[in-house]
Amino acid sequence: MARIPVAVVGATGLAGQQFLAALENHPTFDLQVVAASSRSAGKRYRDAIKDERGSSQWFASQRVPEAYADLVVQDGSKLDPTSVGLVFSAVDGDTARILEAEYARTTPVVSTASAYRYEEDVPLLIPPVNAEHARLIETQQQRRGWKGFVAPIPNCTTTGLAVTLAPLVEQFGVDMVLMTSMQAVSGAGRSPGVIALDVVDNVIPYIPKEEEKVQVETRKILGGLAGAGITPHQMAVSCTCTRVAVLDAHTESVFVKLAKNASPAEVAQAMREWRGAEVARDLPSAPARWIEVSDDPFRPQPRLDREAGGGMVTTVGRVREEAALGGAKYVLVSHNTKMGAARGAILVAETLHAQGYIR
Numbered sequence: 001m002a003r004i005p006v007a008v009v010g011a012t013g014l015a016g017q018q019f020l021a022a023l024e025n026h027p028t029f030d031l032q033v034v035a036a037s038s039r040s041a042g043k044r045y046r047d048a049i050k051d052e053r054g055s056s057q058w059f060a061s062q063r064v065p066e067a068y069a070d071l072v073v074q075d076g077s078k079l080d081p082t083s084v085g086l087v088f089s090a091v092d093g094d095t096a097r098i099l100e101a102e103y104a105r106t107t108p109v110v111s112t113a114s115a116y117r118y119e120e121d122v123p124l125l126i127p128p129v130n131a132e133h134a135r136l137i138e139t140q141q142q143r144r145g146w147k148g149f150v151a152p153i154p155n156c157t158t159t160g161l162a163v164t165l166a167p168l169v170e171q172f173g174v175d176m177v178l179m180t181s182m183q184a185v186s187g188a189g190r191s192p193g194v195i196a197l198d199v200v201d202n203v204i205p206y207i208p209k210e211e212e213k214v215q216v217e218t219r220k221i222l223g224g225l226a227g228a229g230i231t232p233h234q235m236a237v238s239c240t241c242t243r244v245a246v247l248d249a250h251t252e253s254v255f256v257k258l259a260k261n262a263s264p265a266e267v268a269q270a271m272r273e274w275r276g277a278e279v280a281r282d283l284p285s286a287p288a289r290w291i292e293v294s295d296d297p298f299r300p301q302p303r304l305d306r307e308a309g310g311g312m313v314t315t316v317g318r319v320r321e322e323a324a325l326g327g328a329k330y331v332l333v334s335h336n337t338k339m340g341a342a343r344g345a346i347l348v349a350e351t352l353h354a355q356g357y358i359r
Contacts, residue, residue, distance in 0.1 A: 128276025160334025173259025
C-alpha cells in the first residue's frame, strides 16, 4: 500500500525537528515537504537549521535524517496543502490559527499548537483515552465547510495527567485532581526565561498560561461526546506548574479524590491493566501498554524513565492512599517532546487513518 505524502510546517523549530526524527522510515506517512517561515524558504533543510556562524541548530537526539536533509524548505504561508494528504503543524500562536485554517479547507491537519484546542467543534485527542471524540471532525467539517480538518494534541503537561486519570475515571470515578508539575526545560523551546543562568540551581515557579491549559484540557479530554460538542468532565482540576533543570520529560505529583473507595493496590492494578481504546492499539507508534507502574519508591525519575516505550509510555510510581481528599496520590513521568509532542501527534494521525479520516 502506498504511503500517504505529508508535510511538516514549522520544520526548523524544536517541535518540527522532532517530527522529522519520528517520521524517518514511517510505514504509513511519507514526509515529502518541509516548510517554515519566509526566512528559511528556498534553503536546503540542512542549511536552514544553521545559525549565522554556520553552527547546526538541530536539537533532536537523533541525527538529521539524510532523506530530508536536502529537501528545499518551502514558505509555510505559500504551501499548497493539496500537494500532500496530511499536514503536521508545528507552528504556534496567531500563525498557527491562520495557516491551519487555510490548510484545513482541503487537507487534514494534525497540530501541536494550541490555536484550535478550545473550539467547540475541535476534538482534543489522546488516542488511547478519547479516540471516540474523533467523530467531532464531521461536525467541524460541516460547520466550517472544510474538506479537511484540524486535530490538535493537548499541552504536553496535560498528556501524562490525562492518561493516568483515564483508568481511574473508568474504574472508580474522579471528583477532584490536584497536581504540581516539575517540567523540563525542553518544553519551553529556545525561548527566553529558561536560559542556563535562570534554571540551574533554581526552580521557576510560573509558566505563563500553563495551569489554565491543563485545567481546561483535562476536563475536555476526559469528557463525553454529546451531539455536536463535548461535555467536559465534572471533576475539579487545580494545578501549579513549575520549570526545573531537567532536559526532557515532565514529572507530576498528583492527588486524586475518587468517587468510590479504592486501595492503592487497586489503583495501581487499574493503571497496569488499562489498555485504552482498541483503535489506538497495535499502531506503529503505540507501545505495548500506555502506563507502567513501578513498585520502587525511588521511581519514576525523568532520566531513567522518560524513554519507556520509545517515549510513549507514562511511568507511575509511589501510588499511595490520599487520606485528606479520600482517594490516591502518585508521581508520574511523561516525555514532553515525544508522547507530548511530535510522536503523540503522529499517533493521532495513525489513529485517524485507522478510523478513515485520513486517507
